[in-house]
Amino acid sequence: MSETDLYRTPEQYRQRYLELKSRAQEANARRPSGRNTANPPVLSRDLVVEEETIPVGWYWTRTIARGRSLRIANDHATAGVSAFFWNAADTSERYNAGDTVKVQWSARLSRGRVLLSDMGRVMASITDDTCGAHDFVVGGSTRSGDRRKYGTMARENPDGRNTHENFVLAAGKHGLGLRDVGPCITFFAPVHTDEQGRFVWQSGAVKRSDYVDLRAEMDVIVALSNCPHPLSPDEIWRARPVRAIVWRSAAPAADDLCRTATDEAVRAFENTAAMFVG
Amino acid sequence: MTGAVTLKSVISRFDPAAAIYDYTVPARMPWSGLVRKGQHVRIVDVEGQQAVDTLFYRAGNYAERYSAQGTLAAQGSAYIAAGTHILSNEGNVMLTMAANTCGDHDTSAGACSCEANTVRFGHHTRYMHACRENFLVELAKYGMTKRDIVSNINFFMNVPILPDGDLAIVDGVSKPGDYVELRAEMDVLCVISNCPQVNNPCNGFNPTPVRVLIWDATNN
Numbered sequence: 001m002s003e004t005d006l007y008r009t010p011e012q013y014r015q016r017y018l019e020l021k022s023r024a025q026e027a028n029a030r031r032p033s034g035r036n037t038a039n040p041p042v043l044s045r046d047l048v049v050e051e052e053t054i055p056v057g058w059y060w061t062r063t064i065a066r067g068r069s070l071r072i073a074n075d076h077a078t079a080g081v082s083a084f085f086w087n088a089a090d091t092s093e094r095y096n097a098g099d100t101v102k103v104q105w106s107a108r109l110s111r112g113r114v115l116l117s118d119m120g121r122v123m124a125s126i127t128d129d130t131c132g133a134h135d136f137v138v139g140g141s142t143r144s145g146d147r148r149k150y151g152t153m154a155r156e157n158p159d160g161r162n163t164h165e166n167f168v169l170a171a172g173k174h175g176l177g178l179r180d181v182g183p184c185i186t187f188f189a190p191v192h193t194d195e196q197g198r199f200v201w202q203s204g205a206v207k208r209s210d211y212v213d214l215r216a217e218m219d220v221i222v223a224l225s226n227c228p229h230p231l232s233p234d235e236i237w238r239a240r241p242v243r244a245i246v247w248r249s250a251a252p253a254a255d256d257l258c259r260t261a262t263d264e265a266v267r268a269f270e271n272t273a274a275m276f277v278g
Numbered sequence: 279m280t281g282a283v284t285l286k287s288v289i290s291r292f293d294p295a296a297a298i299y300d301y302t303v304p305a306r307m308p309w310s311g312l313v314r315k316g317q318h319v320r321i322v323d324v325e326g327q328q329a330v331d332t333l334f335y336r337a338g339n340y341a342e343r344y345s346a347q348g349t350l351a352a353q354g355s356a357y358i359a360a361g362t363h364i365l366s367n368e369g370n371v372m373l374t375m376a377a378n379t380c381g382d383h384d385t386s387a388g389a390c391s392c393e394a395n396t397v398r399f400g401h402h403t404r405y406m407h408a409c410r411e412n413f414l415v416e417l418a419k420y421g422m423t424k425r426d427i428v429s430n431i432n433f434f435m436n437v438p439i440l441p442d443g444d445l446a447i448v449d450g451v452s453k454p455g456d457y458v459e460l461r462a463e464m465d466v467l468c469v470i471s472n473c474p475q476v477n478n479p480c481n482g483f484n485p486t487p488v489r490v491l492i493w494d495a496t497n498n
Contacts, residue, residue: 008476010476010482010483010484011483013476013477013483014479014483016399016477017477017478017479020398020399021446025444025446028444092423092424092425096388096394097346097347097386097388097429098386098387098388098389098429099388099391099394099397101386101387101445102387102388102394102398102437102445102447103394103397103398105444105445105446106443106444106445107386107439107443107444107445108442108443109443116394116397118391118393118394118410118424118427119393120391120393120394120395120396120397121393137347137350137356137386137439138347138350138351139345139347139348139350139351140347142345142348142351142369143369144348144365144368144369144370145348145351145352145369148352164348164367177341178341178342178367179340179341179425179426180425181367182428182429183345183346183347183428183429184347192441192443193356193439193440193441194441195441196355197355197356197357197382197438197439198354198355198356199350199354199355199356230351231351231354264397264398267396267397267400267401268397270401271393271396271397
């Protein structure tokens with residue numbers, strides 16, 4: 001049979017899908033749990049390109065060169081830091097929430113997994129993660145959602161700052177707008193889905209000094225928003241400062257975990273590499 | 279947080295003979311149309327197990343569009359079902375799911391694309407028709423581009439998110455004739471891709487037609 005697949009029968013497609021699924025779920029089951037990474041827990045000064053403290057309620061945006069890494073340092077265990085990404089060379093290519101979870105067969109992504117664009121390419125790799133409890137489904141806060149949750153004028157957030165508008169602002173600083181803001185990730189937001197499909201916040205899963213390292217796999221524009229997750233259990237609006245640290249990470253080794261963990265990741269990196277040929 | 283969603287089957291009282299619009303979208307093809315405030319739009323899974331990838335935009339201001347994440351955050355649960363308020367990126371209610379005969383509908387797994395297919399199923403699947411190809415062609419009629427494709431609703435697509443985070447497209451539960459029906463709470467542009475995917479179970483490995491009906495507000 002040729003590789004075109006176009007002439008397969010429904011039963012052959014089904015068999016192939018079930019094989020892919022079982023291979024992926026086996027890979028997910030044996031994903032590394034302990035910390036075993038080349039990334040230094042403390043970044044020496046010579047590695048740091050830039051370090052910024054993002055005040056509560058605010059956003060931060062930068063272009064990060066391919067190969068460099070971004071550490072999001074959650075020093076005070078704030079309940080969620082939201083993130084969105086565009087390809088700096090073509091901002092119509094951006095983080096795709098649906099592809100990221102379905103391609104990797106999991107909504108609980110951590111160290112060793114990747115963030116995918118809408119073009120089947122890797123935007124960033126999760127090279128380290130001390131927390132492991134992030135939300136890839138529910139997203140970030142909005143003005144209307146915060147109003148429902150905290151009342152019209154939360155004393156702690158008088159300007160009504162929220163993640164959706166922070167991303168519109170971050171997009172605006174790059175000449176982008178509302179049309180360019182899509183579904184996002186919220187790191188340090190331990191949201192699980194129970195058997196009935198209800199979201200459950202797993203209190204205690206985010207610790208002080210947790211951090212996530214993201215290695216840029218293309219030149220990316222990143223936007224971070226330091227606003228509490230819409231499902232955080234706090235009854236009052238409460239956030240803590242976080243740090244964004246751009247640092248010089250080592251070039252990925254041949255056996256780099258993120259690049260080799262799954263067949264899907266290998267193919268996504270093949271698509272990404274093709275962009276840089278020539 | 280408690281949502282208004284229900285797993286129970288909710289039947290519509292509208293008679294297909296009284297619909298002001300009745301069109302069968304062929305297998306693998308796109309469709310779009312305006313649904314005015316107060317009108318009901320029904321999507322019928324004619325032969326069963328057929329994913330219908332759907333996006334909504336506010337008529338007259340397409341920058342305001344469906345927000346999958348805003349919709350799920352507001353209801354506190356992971357699927358679209360009867361009673362779900364479909365919210366926009368500006369936090370406004372665009373539509374309400376008024377009737378639903380077949381369980382939960384996905385809104386987290388997005389639409390298939392040629393590029394994502396290469397990653398999921400192998401590079402040899404690049405040249406197979408995909409939902410985002412349908413979306414691009416249909417959105418172009420309204421001056422929209424790839425920038426305007428956000429996470430969509432996948433009516434009749436079954437994607438359980440398990441407590442351990444595992445997520446997979448599994449066999450659909452819709453039977454021939456099952457339907458969803460939405461009441462528009464503002465004038466909305468509805469854009470559909472009748473999903474052509476055969477590499478996973480979302481269409482029972484055999485894409486089939488779906489039917490779109492619209493009833494006027496005056497019929498309520």
